[in-house]
Amino acid sequence: MSGEEKYLTLDALIEQDACFAIYRLPGEQAPRFAMQTGENALLLNDVEELNGQHGFVIAPFRITASSPLILIRPDCTDLCEANTNFRNKKWGKTDTELQKKSKKSDYSLIFQRFHEPLLTGEMEKLVLSRNRTMEREEAFSPGRSFFRATEKYPHSFVYLLHTPQSGTWLGSSPEILLAGSGNEWKTVALAGTRYPNSGKVSWDDKNLREQHLVTSYILKQLTSFQLAPEINGPYTIKAGALAHLRTDFSFSLPDNRKIGTLLKALHPTPAVSGLPKEKAFEFIADHEGYDRSYYTGFLGILDPSAETNLYVNLRCMQIGRSWLTLFAGSGLLASSTFRDEWKETEQKLKTMASIVK
Numbered sequence: 439m440s441g442e443e444k445y446l447t448l449d450a451l452i453e454q455d456a457c458f459a460i461y462r463l464p465g466e467q468a469p470r471f472a473m474q475t476g477e478n479a480l481l482l483n484d485v486e487e488l489n490g491q492h493g494f495v496i497a498p499f500r501i502t503a504s505s506p507l508i509l510i511r512p513d514c515t516d517l518c519e520a521n522t523n524f525r526n527k528k529w530g531k532t533d534t535e536l537q538k539k540s541k542k543s544d545y546s547l548i549f550q551r552f553h554e555p556l557l558t559g560e561m562e563k564l565v566l567s568r569n570r571t572m573e574r575e576e577a578f579s580p581g582r583s584f585f586r587a588t589e590k591y592p593h594s595f596v597y598l599l600h601t602p603q604s605g606t607w608l609g610s611s612p613e614i615l616l617a618g619s620g621n622e623w624k625t626v627a628l629a630g631t632r633y634p635n636s637g638k639v640s641w642d643d644k645n646l647r648e649q650h651l652v653t654s655y656i657l658k659q660l661t662s663f664q665l666a667p668e669i670n671g672p673y674t675i676k677a678g679a680l681a682h683l684r685t686d687f688s689f690s691l692p693d694n695r696k697i698g699t700l701l702k703a704l705h706p707t708p709a710v711s712g713l714p715k716e717k718a719f720e721f722i723a724d725h726e727g728y729d730r731s732y733y734t735g736f737l738g739i740l741d742p743s744a745e746t747n748l749y750v751n752l753r754c755m756q757i758g759r760s761w762l763t764l765f766a767g768s769g770l771l772a773s774s775t776f777r778d779e780w781k782e783t784e785q786k787l788k789t790m791a792s793i794v795k
């Protein structure tokens with residue numbers, strides 16, 4: 439299959455409302471493909487219901503009727519065999535799910551609302567996000583953009599997916615939520631962002647603190663499962679034009695049948711939500727002003743008997759018929775300033791904006 443044929447096949451599968459994901463793991467060359475042509479994908483009500491399951495998981499930030507937890511159980515893993523005529527159906531979704539335009543003035547007000555409980559000490563950390571909707575140009579091809587992203591971001595998890603329930607999403611994530619096989623598993627704390635022009639990246643107290651909070655949280659969650667991780671970091675990694683602080687946790691998992699329970703304990707980490715966990719999760723739902731849907735959820739292949747690679751859904755966009763909505767957020771502490779956090783989200787939005795040409 440030529441490059442052009444691959445783009446056309448992927449675009450046609452989206453048009454036909456198919457249920458598939460194509461993804462490229464960091465450091466790998468060839469993308470992997472997972473499509474379910476038979477029955478519908480499985481919809482689950484709770485992350486813990488992933489125990490004992492396998493397939494391609496698409497989990498939202500918060501499970502709701504409009505953003506269910508989806509499990510694609512692939513019966514076709516070769517893009518060349520994806521029969522683009524397998525259904526006679528057309529993508530039925532209209533553009534009603536278009537996100538409201540978010541303006542800098544809106545972000546400024548919401549920033550203040552988020553900043554207040556941080557200043558009083560009621561909250562320790564809150565991740566504030568926003569979205570930007572742009573017009574989808576006629577020549578835009580999700581398939582071509584996916585392959586462009588795989589070239590541009592070799593160290594990230596790059597994916598394109600479509601299901602009737604989620605619509606179409608494309609992203610390039612630097613953050614592992616949980617990965618492993620057999621007895622060897624890992625997760626990471628990824629928090630702290632710089633956008634260096636060149637040379638050595640230096641980290642200020644705010645970024646180091648942000649990273650420390652996520653690291654402590656992950657360690658606490660793993661320890662509550664009697665897991666004793668080996669910890670490495672924090673160290674600097676590059677994600678496109680951005681640099682982040684990362685700490686690795688490696689551990690052995692005695693019971694692979696309880697991965698859903700572990701995922702429920704980890705998600706959402708304070709890298710995308712905040713601390714204290716429950717309070718921050720509710721605060722975001724009440725005050726952020728829009729539904730994150732699958733942004734800051736997690737996705738990837740779950741297969742306890744072979745290999746699991748689940749990533750946090752960052753640096754992503756939702757693809758509508760006539761629009762593209764890009765998402766980005768940043769971790770706020772009491773020491774945060776509006777100017778810096780706005781700038782950080784602008785830089786993060788460029789990850790997807792730069793492949794939409």
Ligand SMILES: C=C(O[C@H]1C=CC=C(C(=O)O)[C@@H]1O)C(=O)O
Pocket residue numbers: 565567613628629630631648682708709710752753765766767768769786
């Ligand atoms: C929430 C996002 O990034 C998270 C991951 C890495 C660094 C982050 C930060 O420094 O704020 C965020 O926690 C996003 O990219 O939308």
